[in-house]
Amino acid sequence: DCTIGAMDHYDIDVATSGIACVANMVTITGHDASDLPAEPGAGVIMTLRTSTGAGTWPSVVAGGGVLTEVGTSTDGWATYEWPAGESSVTLMFNYTDPAGDTPLVNFDLEGTYEEQQDASHDPSITFSEAGLRFFDENTLNPAITALPFQIAGKPSLTLPATGDVTVQMVRSVPVGGENPSLACESLVPADSIVTIKLAGLCENPGSCAVPTPDITVWDQANTPIAVPIFSSPTANPEQSGVDVDLFFESQPTLDEGVNNIGATLNFMYPDAGQISLHGEFNIPFDNDLAGTLSGDTLRGASEPFVVRPFGLDIDFSGDRAGGGTASFAADANGPAFARAGVAFETTIRGVQWQAGDDDLDNDGLPDSDADLSDNGLTPNFGNETGTDDYAAQITVDTSNPGVPGGVNGTMTTGFGLIDNINNGVSGAAQSLAINEVGIFDLDAELVDDVLSPAVIGYLGAADTNGVSAGITGRVVGVGRIYPNNFSVTSSSFGPRVNQNMSCSPASTFTYLGEDFGLNMVIQAKNAQDEDTVNYIGDFAKLTAFSELDIRAIIDIGGAADNDLGSKLVNSTIAADFSGAWVAGALTVSGDMNLARQPSGAEEAPVENVQIVFGPIDDNDDGV
DSSP: OTTOOOOOEEEEEOOSEEETTSOEEEEEEEEOTTSOBOOOOTTOEEEEEETTSOBEEEEEEEOSSEEEEOSSTTBSOEEEEOOTTOOEEEEEEEOOOHHHHOSEEEEEEEESSOBOSSTTTSOEEEEESEEEEEEEGGGTOTTOOOOOOEETTSOTTSSSOSOOEEEEEEEEEOOSSSOSSOEEEESSOSSEEEEEEEEEEEEESSSOOSSOOOEEEEOTTSOEEEEOEEETTOSOGGGGOEEEEEEEEEEEEEETTEEEEEEEOEEEOOSOEEEEEEEEEEEEGGGOTTSOEEEEEEEEEOOOEEEEOSEEEEESTTTTTTTOOTTBOSSTTSOOOEETTOOEEOEEEEEOOOTTSSTTTOSSSOOTTOOOTTSOBOTTTTOOSSSOOOEEEEEEOOSSOSSTTOOOOOBOTTOOEEOOOBTTBOOSSOEEOBSSSEEEEEEEEEESOSSSOOBOOGGGOOOBTTBOSSOEEEEEEEEEEEOSEEEEEEEEEETTTTOSSOOSSOOOOOOTTSOEEEEEEEEEEOTTSOBOTTOOGGGOOOOBGGGGOEEEEEOOTTSOOEEOGGGEEESSSOSBOTTOOBTTEEEEEEEEEEOOOTTOOOOOOOOSEEEEEOOOOSSSSOO
C-alpha cells in the first residue's frame, strides 16, 4: 500500500496477565510513523530483554526469521533476525517463577529500532502462580492460547465451528529440572459445576459500539446468559462481569500425561472486531465449591481474537431492506431498474449470522440464495485501527448470462468497488453500473483497499478448520437492466421503389403518394456507447412499429420544424417486431410514402425531408 512509510518503531502486543505454567505469545510488529505495518528489513537484529532479567524465549510461533538465545536459558535475553518481506513476528515466552522474579514483566526491544514508549505499544504482563487459562482444545495443545476467529451472531459451537474455546482453572506445579513451575494442574476435579464471573473487552476497535451488545454465553444447563463487554482500556473488566455456571470435565488433550480438565465455552458476540474474554473465580474455603467463598480470586484473560462479520449485504437505496422490489426481477417481465452503463446507488453492510443463511454447506459464508437484507448490522465493522481502508469488490456472477441465450454482463469500467465503510455501513453516494441488458447476480468480497484490491482475511485472521476468514456477500436478481439509448448504425432510402420501369438516370425523387423504400438498423446501446447484445427475446421491449415513432420533418433553421408526420404512411414495414432483435440489433425494412391531400388537389413539392424516430421500449422513463 502506497500509504505505508518507512520503518520507525516496534509495537508489542501481549496479554495483560499470564500464568507461570502457561507460555504466552508475544507479537511484535514493525510500524511506520503513522502506526501502519512496516518491514524492519532483511538482516535487522532485534534484541529482546525483560525488565526483570528473567524468562525464556523458546520458539517462533509465526515468522520466518531466526531466534537465538543469548546468555542463560532463563535470563529473558534473546535476539531475532528479521527476514525480508516480514513486518510481524509472534514469539513464545515463558515466565516460570513469578514469586521469585516479581510478577510484573515489561519487554525491552533494542537494536536499529526500539518499541514506542507508551502503553498502547509497550504493555506489561502480570504473571501468577495460578489463574484462568483460555485456549482452543481443538489444537490438542493447551500451550497454544491463541483462540480461533469467530463469526458475528453465530454460537461458537454451531457448525461450522472454528475451534473449541475452553477455559481452565490451573496452578503451576513443579516437575523438576531447570524450570520447576512448568506444568499446569487443574484446581477443580472433573465433572464439577463451577461458577465463574465472565466479561468481555473490546480490543479493536477499542471502543465498543453504542449501544453495546452483550456477549451471550450458554451455561452448563444450556441457558443463555448475557455477559457484558466493555471498551478498552477498562481495567479488570471481569470484576464487573456476570456469574456463569460452567461444567468442567476431562478434555481429550493430555498435559504431562494427564487429561486436561476444563469447560468448553459456547458463546456468541453479535458484533465484529477483535475482543478478549476475561474471567474471575472466587476461591472457596477448604476447596469446597459449594462452601463459603473466601473473597480471594483467580483471574485470567484470553488473548485477543477476531470476530468477523458473517457476510456483506448488498442493497440499492435501501430497496431490499425495506421489502421493496424495484431492484429485483425474476424474469423479463420484472420492473425496469437501471439503464445499462448508468450508475445506481449501492450500499454495503457488514451483517451477523442468521440461522438458515448457511445451511446448504455450513462453510461459514452466506449461501448462494441467502437473503441478508434482514440480518443484524455489525456496527464495529469499518471502525478498526491498524488496517487498510476495507472495501467490497463487487463482480457479476458469470455462471449464468444476463438473459437466456445472451452473454455475461460485467461491471462497467470505473465501477465495482464500494468503500468508506464505517459503523458497519459503506459511505453514501457510491454506485455500481452493469454494462449489459438483463438480470444479474452480484458477488461481493472483502478487499484491503481500492487502490490495489486484494482479497484478505478480516483483521489478518487466517482460514481455520476449513472456514474462511474472508467476508463475502451475494445478491440475486438485480434488474431488469435495459438499454441506455438506441442508435441507427446504418440506413438507406430508395426513391420510387414500386415503379415498373427503369429510368435512366435513376430517379432522385418520389412523388407524393408514391412509396419510397426505408432500410435501417437500430442498435441498443449502453451509456458508454457500447452495443448491448442481450437486448433480445423477451428482454427486447421495443416490439411494435408504433413504438418507433417514425416521423417526417423538414428542419427549419431558427424555428420550429415542420412536422409532416400526419402525412407519413406505412405501406409494408412489419407492425410487430417480436423475436426480430438479434444481438441487440433490429433491422427495419419496407416501404412508406407521404400521402397526398385527400382531395387530390395539386400540392407544392416538399424538399429536404428527413425521416426521424424516437423509439420507446416501454420502461416508462423515456428511453
